[in-house]
Amino acid sequence: MSARGLAGLRRAWSGRALVVAVPLLWLGLFFALPFLVVAKISLSELAIAMPPYLPLAEWADGALSIVLNFGNYLFLLSDGLYVAAYLESLKIAAISTLFTLLIGYPMAYVIAMARPDRRNLLLMLVVLPFWTSFLLRVYAWIGFLKSNGIINNALMALGLTDAPLQLIQTDIAVYIGITYTYLPFMILPLYANLSRLDRSHLEAAADLGARPLTTFLTVTLPQSAGGIVAGCMLVFIPAVGEFVIPALLGGPDTLMIGRVLWDEFFSNRDWPVASAVAVVMLLVLIGPILLLRRAQAREES
């Protein structure tokens, strides 16, 4: 290889290294480092101090002694409250994900099949709510759901109910809040997938005798599997740790792990247990995260 070719190769290499280094640095700084800090706190002991835990490592008598305290994790397992909160979070996240899929799929399908010049407008409408504060949008739902809110007033005006329904401060309100908030995360990857669907495949299926529903089930749905997995994981993963929505819309017995975490940190000031809760949550989500990565890799190929 010529010298110039080698130099070019080296330049390309350094360029590539830069491209890889920036996100790596980002991840290290804002994900790995904080996670290590949290993991460290989760292994220490609670103390009335500032910060409210004992250091892991100590110099005593000229020797370094490191005391790892797994008690916080054992405590999580032994207290049924935490296990229940994890399971409840997973359940609420899973059901909300299903709702976003059921609502998001048809929307993504319609956008993908719309005339090309209308697609961008429709996509804009999907993303538009992001332009206002997330907190405000969740507050707005209180206005809809409360006893003398828009929905109850409408129901009573139509004579469908005599007394207002209890909507706010229920699990239903949490489902509505999560489904509403995360819908774009479902629609966008599904749209990306469905817009690449080759229309001639649909025509071929029809030509071979498939009715529209059969065509959908045998051709469209299997080909959009990657988009479905990606969308579901993009909704499910953050929904598990959701705090604001259950806090604002949920009832006192809506037990989600995000709220437990909040309570441990700020009410109990038990940072070690709160950190352990966070670490376990991450471990629980590793499976779904890997699933998401696989789906994204497949979508790109």
Add this chain to the structure above:
Amino acid sequence: MTELSTATTPAVPPWADPEAQPFLRLDGVSKSFGGFEAVRGVTLDIYRGELFCLLGGSGCGKSTLLRMLAGFETPSAGRVLIDGEDQAGRAPHDRPTNMMFQSYALFPHMSVEKNIAYGLKRDGLPRAEIAARVADILALVQMTPFARRKPDQLSGGQRQRVALARALVKRPKLLLLDEPLGALDRKLREETQFELKKIQAEVGITFVVVTHDQEEAMTLSSRIGVMNAGEIVQVGTPHEIYEQPHSRFVANFIGSVNCIEGRVTGREGGHLRIACPDLGAEVTVESGFEAGAGEKVALALRPEKIAMGRTARPGFENMVTGRVEEVAYMGNLTIFQLRTDGGARLRVTQSNTTRTDADVPRIGENVQLQWTGAAGFVLGA
């Protein structure tokens, strides 16, 4: 150019038989996209068991016409009747047609086998029968070893054969093929053309094949419909299309032709006499072309119908002298570009019947060009 004759050609072909009922009837079919008319007033009868080729240049509306037969496009005007039934309002999945798509449209998430079985499953056939028919058709298109591959693991030609098998396996009344052999190399294409004809004779279904390859149309079809700018300009057997084209477009589109302008000087029985100043001669053509004396016409002469030699030979009604300007050796034949004494440029082809080229005229040589009265045909100005 080769024209295969089918073994079972009836004495009178159905299109020449006024009693015969067409299997597919197009009645003034048009299609416009926005203001653009892609197909214009096509009226056409196709008979059972035919292998009909739609031939035309890119963008002339062949695919659009085929898609109207399959039900993917609704005609803006006109009717489509298959086996006597008006197809208006019928969805593609309700029509007795199957189509092989120009882009193949194989399902990427299914194996070759599953792709082919797809249509049979939709008909609710028993499993054992599906398996048997898939195996048969795989053998027919020589794809048995690839049954379990996905389409993206196949070559272009292999995909094409799978697409053909998938459309064929349902044994539709009418099979529509959009450029079925476009992706194959020349040799495989020729083999597959014969194969396609054989399959068609075996299964006995009616084929409508779209192609822009004139040789393919000549080889395959019972009849050809030549399309130009959305219209069918001529329908006929390959022989008719080649030997009796109605227009300069058809004459030029199929094979090559020398068009020499002239004026009619008179008629003698079945012969028309035409004065061609570019040839510096008056020529005689056997033709029923209706033209009065003085009318402007063109004499059309296929290059292989002109005899060329250093000396004149007896038995030809027409003769001019010309000079060889260019020679192109093609292997099986040689193409000569000549200029006649009158100034006309003529193209002449000669079969290379011997391996030596001692007798072949060289560039710059003067030769005699001769043709009979039956060699050419007359086209309107």
